[in-house]
Amino acid sequence: MIKNFLLSAIATISFGILFNVQKKNLLLAGVNGGLGYLLFSISTVNGFESHVGMFIASLGISVFAEIFARLQKAPASVFLAAALIPLVPGGTLFQFALNLLEGNNELALECGIRTILEAGALAVGIIVVSSLTKVFTRRVLRQKQTGSIPNQ
């Protein structure tokens, strides 16, 4: 479990460098990536389907990304984009294409459906959090009456 956390954090930081995330944000992005994979492993170990695990993990990392974004005054996607990489069903998508080309249609279909379910679960998690934060920040702004724009 801890090994997976560290590995996903390392993978996230590596992708953060490839995505040109600033140095001061890299560590938090890595922590977020590790937390996402940790949530996913905890859910699948406790008997949830992999796409349900994806949904829980994506809810988690989106919430953390919004919190880190407020702390560091940066867009949330800085912490989200690289943290998603250990979760995205890239491996299954690749297996889908490979099976399709090799003529294993049944296996390809299975991988294709899994890819769509998992990617869909990730997207739904992100969308739910980002629409809720928008409503929430609008409320807070109206109460403060400052008229400044949220840094997000």
Place this chain on the structure above:
Amino acid sequence: MNVDKLLIGEIMDIACKAGKIILENGGEIYRVEETMLYICRTFGMKESECYATPTSIVISIIDAQGEVHTRMMRILSRGTNLFKVEAVNQFSRSIMQNPVTIEEAKARLQEINSSPSYPLWLTTLAAGLGTSAFTVIFGGGLSHFLWGFLLGAVLRLLISALEHIQLGYFTANLLCAATAATGGWLLASFGLLPEWWIVTISAMMLLVPGLLFTNALRDTVAGDLVSGISRGLEALSIAAALGFGAAAALMILTMLGSR
């Protein structure tokens, strides 16, 4: 009157450049549109509309006389550089509180656009380390870790070389996938690794359009339907290129190997 038109032209130029930087570097559609509208509002253009897709931006401003001015910009390159997205985002927010002149705004956008990325040696190391981390996540051991590092680093160098000669994303992905599959297969056939697929899939994580695919779904659900379709199509064609490249390389290698 003439001066007014020149001014509106300059404002549209700044808004388009800001939008272009965000779009070329992997920002979301709504962020592009919001940023462009903020910039127009900051320079006193209350009535403006803006429409962005992954391949183009259109902006219309209605001036005090009710005349409509429109500018369209084509987006040709698409990559990921989150520092530039962040910088333009902060720029558009900061000028709302501290107004700047048109020249200052242009200079700052130019500065953001030419800001340096991480050097090649660092991204190569990062690609190697990322690939190694994935080999262990996919169930590999120490030998996978070490060979994965090498394969990831080689793949990263190949990607940047292909970017440099502007091969086009489809063929570039095809070649990279073929290289990853060949590397894994050769390592396995020389007996350095028990199976080929762990290092290959890990190295492929550098290429798979997982983020693009998730972004496509995100755009679609958020109501940016055109962007959702075009990003989805880009992700699908990259996936097809990767699958084709890897499958073709493996087919040729097994034919040669069985002889």
